[in-house]
Amino acid sequence: MLETKISRRSILKSGAAGFAAAALPLGFATRAMAQTPVILGVVYVGPRDDFGWNQAQSVAIEVLKTVPNVTVIEEENVPETDAVTQSMESMINLDGANLILGTSFGYFDPFMIDLAKKYPDVQFRHAAPLWNDTMPMNLGSYFAYLNQAHYVNGVAAGLSSPTGKLGFVAAKPIPTVLSNINSFLLGARSVNPAATVQVIFTGEWSMPVREAEAANALVDAGCDVLTCHVDGPKVVIETAESRGVKCCGHNADQGPLAPNGFITGAEYKWVTIYSMFADMLAKGETLPNVVVGGYHNDMVQNSAYGAGATPEAIAAADAAIAALKGGMPIYVGPLKDNQGNLVIEGTMDNYDPVLDGMSYLLEGVIGSTT
């Protein structure tokens, strides 16, 4: 596990070497898939038009549909249960799929791991940083570190909020989410050292009623900028807009939902990864086992600034983006969690595997993971 991650970090540091090269140091030379037509099955956890995670994926998948020898078949609203095994097996057995992309976090373990063992001739790729070299070689991960874009959100929010009280509606207290919250705080504190982030966990990836309640509660508590990490940010963004506070987006562009208060948003740029997949498939190559990145290799982005962003906020956010592209670290110690424990001593690389195990909220975040 550790070995893989270290090699991954070293790859990322080499940065500009590019994706195809990134696969090589891991020892998986690209193998020709010859002229076999690729039947690509894509499985989504929610609807493809959810203004969030699934939409971001689905829009980017379009690029794969343009490759001549690739046929894309898609299935949406497949829950993270045994249903995903059955859907993928159905794609393999009934449609002849030979490459499967699972786009939801919970598909991986145990479902896709078991499927990769059962169908060694089928390639499986999953959109989260979970694969390691103890797992089947016909399985792999691709992922972008969205916390970098949340940091930029924080910078813009910190300079667009009159009070410095920011609110965050979060799904579950897992490392990826916690890192987004903490990065949002650090971004805000980089421009306003007194800024705070109040967080409410809904407990579910998609629970619109609770998301609306949480958003209202945060506004009632005095927050004047809201953001979120839930599958479909539509409810939080619309609630913020209707309550007259500003907001930052997540996953996809929610600018049109909040014409008055939208500042900017953290977006995945899946199209970078899928274009690379498309190129490789067109050449008949096997996809690498690990593809990860962030701002430095164009895998995340921030939404176009909305009316809520002040001119200073735009300037500072643009500067932050430029700095992140240059490898500026987000987690610079010493940092304490909000219980007073020292959690980060020195400067952490943005892709340090230690950060993948984040289990705390930093000082300045109001809220608890339990």
Place this chain on the structure above:
Amino acid sequence: MADITTGSFGGGASTVRLRAALEKIAIPVGALIVSALLFSVFLLALGKNPLTFYALIWQGGFASSFSIQNTLQRAAPLILTGLAFAVPATIGLTMIGAEGALVLGGFAAAAIAVPLVGAEAPVALTMLIMVAFAMAAGAMLTMIAGWLRHARGVNETISTLLLTYIAIATMNFFVEGMLRDPNSANKPSTVPIGDAYKVGTIPGTDVHWGLAAGLVLAVLLYFLMYRTTFGFAARVTGGNPRAALAQGLPVGKLILTCAAISGACAGLAGYYEVAAIHGQANASLVAGYGFTGILVAFLARQNPLAVVPVAILFGALDASGGLIQRRMDLPDATIQVLQGLIFVVLLASETLTGRIRFFQAGAGK
């Protein structure tokens, strides 16, 4: 047939029984056909070919050994949750809490397995204890609703629905708290039971033993409800609780027993979700099988034996849902629309019971 119809006033008890049985089959089957026709109109309105649609259901649900196994995998939990609704329905209780009992049962099985697996207890013993805990946990939940119904007059439909939320919240509380496997950072789960303690598949198939358990229970419960004095008493109570009380039937005991059977069936489904599929308890247990089971039991008219083919039909619909999405470019909700349509048509068709002459002929009217 005509001469029998006209000439058998009170004659031939077997004819009467046959026609009564025919009615029980003909009405749901008729409702299915009407739903299919209505749904075809819906498809035509979308510019899709209904024949392709039904052909894909056949292909995805039954046409190959893979399809049949896929169907049976999906049917396995539905048989058990269908029974969980059907049994209390016989005694007049509308208990819709199978989802909660399934989740709590699965959670109880996974939780008790943690120390047993840790102590490397014998596999058979561990499985037995897990099954017992799963069924007991499920039964406990529904018995609360049964007791509230009998002792306090609380509507059991509402209480089972609310208890479902409590059951799910209870599982989340422990799975995200004291029983959380520290290695499950990203998806809070209990400690995995490990492959050695998992239930295998029926030899030669990919279908787990939960299917066999469902079949056995369906037969047993049919005998219990239709061939024993207990079942007779339960059905009398279902028909008229006051009359049952006046006759001195132990209504409270009957209600609690039926509620317990309901929860135990759903709890067992939860056990198989944990022991055959997930290997641990986590949010994946909340998959909606408990609610689909209501639909299954309704279509089966609360008959435990009929639950089996209906569950298989729903398994096939689910199994072909993905294929329909992929081949016809229809939204995922298509199958849900069809299921909803079946449900509504079925409810409407209930009113036909006893009104079609053919089935009544010879019944002494």
